[in-house]
Each structure stands twice: as C-alpha cells, then as structure tokens.
Amino acid sequence: MEVIRGHVYTLCPSQEQDHLLSQTAGVVRLVYNLALEQRRTWGGKPYAGGAPRVFGAKRLSRELAELRALEPWITAVSQTAQNQALIDLDRAYANFFEGRAGYPRKRKKGQDDNFRQAGREIAVRRLNRRWSEVRIPKIGWVRYRDTRKLRAKKDGSIDIRNATISRRPGGGWQISIAVRCEIAERPVPSEAVGVDRGVAVPYALSTGEMIRLPGTVPGLERALRRAQKKLSRGKRGSRRYAASRARLAKLKGKLARIRAHAAHVLSRDLAGRFGLVAIEDLNIRSMTRSARGTREAPGRNVSQKSGLNRSILGIGWHALERMLGYKLEETGGVLIKVPAAYTSQTCAACGHVDARSRESQALFACTACGSETNADTNAARNILDRALNPESYRRGSTPLLDVEASALAACEASTRLKRQQLDAAAV
Numbered sequence: 001m002e003v004i005r006g007h008v009y010t011l012c013p014s015q016e017q018d019h020l021l022s023q024t025a026g027v028v029r030l031v032y033n034l035a036l037e038q039r040r041t042w043g044g045k046p047y048a049g050g051a052p053r054v055f056g057a058k059r060l061s062r063e064l065a066e067l068r069a070l071e072p073w074i075t076a077v078s079q080t081a082q083n084q085a086l087i088d089l090d091r092a093y094a095n096f097f098e099g100r101a102g103y104p105r106k107r108k109k110g111q112d113d114n115f116r117q118a119g120r121e122i123a124v125r126r127l128n129r130r131w132s133e134v135r136i137p138k139i140g141w142v143r144y145r146d147t148r149k150l151r152a153k154k155d156g157s158i159d160i161r162n163a164t165i166s167r168r169p170g171g172g173w174q175i176s177i178a179v180r181c182e183i184a185e186r187p188v189p190s191e192a193v194g195v196d197r198g199v200a201v202p203y204a205l206s207t208g209e210m211i212r213l214p215g216t217v218p219g220l221e222r223a224l225r226r227a228q229k230k231l232s233r234g235k236r237g238s239r240r241y242a243a244s245r246a247r248l249a250k251l252k253g254k255l256a257r258i259r260a261h262a263a264h265v266l267s268r269d270l271a272g273r274f275g276l277v278a279i280e281d282l283n284i285r286s287m288t289r290s291a292r293g294t295r296e297a298p299g300r301n302v303s304q305k306s307g308l309n310r311s312i313l314g315i316g317w318h319a320l321e322r323m324l325g326y327k328l329e330e331t332g333g334v335l336i337k338v339p340a341a342y343t344s345q346t347c348a349a350c351g352h353v354d355a356r357s358r359e360s361q362a363l364f365a366c367t368a369c370g371s372e373t374n375a376d377t378n379a380a381r382n383i384l385d386r387a388l389n390p391e392s393y394r395r396g397s398t399p400l401l402d403v404e405a406s407a408l409a410a411c412e413a414s415t416r417l418k419r420q421q422l423d424a425a426a427v
C-alpha cells in the first residue's frame, strides 16, 4: 500500500541561508496577506453565479507575475513558494465556505514563518552517517541532521511530493518532507484495547497498563513556569523582556517536541499490538462541559476536572488521536471513538452507574457488586466495552443528554461497520 508521509528534520542553515529563509518566509507571507486583502476587498464568494472563481490562485499568480516585473525583491524569492501560498489561500477559502473553518486570517510574522516547495524542486543527498543536505530553490543546499531515513517506494526510489520549511517557535528552522512511500502489509493484531485519559497518569489501558509520557517532565515544566514568571515581572519592550520571551518560546518548543515524540512512540506501540483501539470521542466534549457545567446543572468535580482538562490539553490528545488514526490505517486496524460520559462512574464488572463508586481518585469501588479496580483502568475497560458492545452503554440508569445520544447513535453505526470489516479481515 502506498501512502504519503511527512518526515521532519531540523535544518542547520549557514548565516546567509538563515537570512534567505527569513526573507522567503517574509515575502511568501506578504504575498498571502496581499491576496487575502484583495479577495476580502474585491472578491466575494468563490463562485459567482456558477462562474469560475475570480480571485483564485491561478488569476492571482498571473497578477503576481506582473508584480514581479515591478518589484525585484519579489523575484529574489522562489516563485513556486509564492504560488503555493496562493493555493493555501484558495484552500482556506474553500474550508471557510464549506463550513470547516473560520474566515481566513492574516498570516503573522513570527507565527506563520513558513513556505512550501513543490517536490520536483527539492532534492536530498547524504553527506555521512549523521548529516544530509536538502536543496531548496534560491537558497541552495542546506544541511540537516538526518535522524530518520526517508521512506522509499516499492522500487526503492524516493518520491518527494512537497516540503514545508518553517521557523520553530523557539528559533531555528525545520523542514517537513512529504514522500509517497510503500508500507508493508502485515496481519492485523486481533487484540482490542480501550484507552482512557487518566487523572493519575496520562493514559490508562484496559489491559491494566499505565502509560506515563515524558510530556510531563517535571524539570522542564518547572523551568517553563520560572521563565513565565520572569517574563510577567519584566518590563515590556526592554531587552531583558525580549530575552526572557525568547527563552520561554524555546522551552515551549522543546516541550512540544518531546510530547509529539512521546505520542509517536505510544501510537506506534498501540497500533503494533492492537487491531482495535477504542478512545473517547473528543467531539462530544462532555468532559469540558461537565467541568464547567450549565446554568441548570452546575458542574460536578469542577476542580478535579478542570485540572484534568489542563493536562489533556498539555499532552496533546488531538495529536495522539491523529497519529493513532493513520498508524492504525497502516497496520489495517481500526480506531473507534465512543462517547465517554459516565465511563468513570460506571462499573466495568457489573455496569452499575454510581458517582459514589468513585470516592477516591485512584480507586473505583463499586457500590453494587463491591469489585475494586484502579479507577483509570475501570474507565478504559468501559471505553473498550462501548466500542465492542454499543448496546451495553444503555445499561446505566442515568439519562443520556441529547448531544450524547446523537453521538452514540453515530458511534454505533460506525462501530457496527468497523466490526464487520474487522471480522471480515480476521476470517
């Protein structure tokens, strides 16, 4: 099976190349913002009465060519990178008109310092065991630490689709090279697992395993808090303020990379061991909602839940979900998302729902059958149970909220389909 996969590397540009990278990102951002401004002022919807779009990338890139003749500094920067930005804008508008995203916003300096090159313009070559270099148009060969081999197609060739060069939050540059590559097909593991975002640990598995992620490195988090404090005490605009802001950004970038790496490791491990992974459906947002509560029903366990929500955001559940999705796709497994309401109050052994069963954070002691388990493991088992037997969810006596009922209906349909696929694959 052929798929497209990104490979991210840290670039080590020379001083001159660093300058050129900044310049390219700057011009590309300017082109994007000018085009956005133009469409916002003159263009309306992408289709005017069925007519072809007036301010799409094609027409804008023609105009860009005219602009280039007048402004030599635009010519100094890769033309395709500029055209790619216009294509991005087209997509941003399409996403907006089709209701998937908000109105396109302006790209900001320091925040959106990135540009994309088409694959045919990118070349890579190996220098030695650790270092390779990549050719970026108008910038030249830039060295990078070759931490991971680019994946090849079946015939062994490297097929680069595109490359995105971006400034890291804490400074420096990185390149994400997307290649079309062949992935091996292996038998799908027959085991299934439920994953819960725990209170005591980041993740609990229905197998009883507890997963700790280095995303909660205490030393680094302490350093981050210290840097944050220093920044808040500093005087805005001063040189020291700028320095502590840079330090904070660097630490944040480091923490983000550590967490992303941990999510990669965990998702690869799960996808390798299990053919079905059940997680809670984030779209329902029942956790966030029940923490804050509504006016009619003020939230329960507010402090505990809001703390949990904070750590969920920190660990990057979305990132893990995305990685699990495509890694399971590679292994032929399935990812099933279930509504998570009351998973922490339901007994995985007998199905009894009672908030009092959860007297302590760590222990689940069922008030009906008396069974005692780790609270997070119990929740993970419930999540798995809901994926495998959607009907069991209804055993609880607590009435469903509308949003949960509709999510459950959707989940049941997809679960049935996926189970059929899984059964068919197992035969």
Ligand SMILES: [Zn+2]
Pocket: 347, 348, 349, 350, 351, 352, 366, 367, 368, 369, 370, 371
């Ligand atoms: Zn019980």
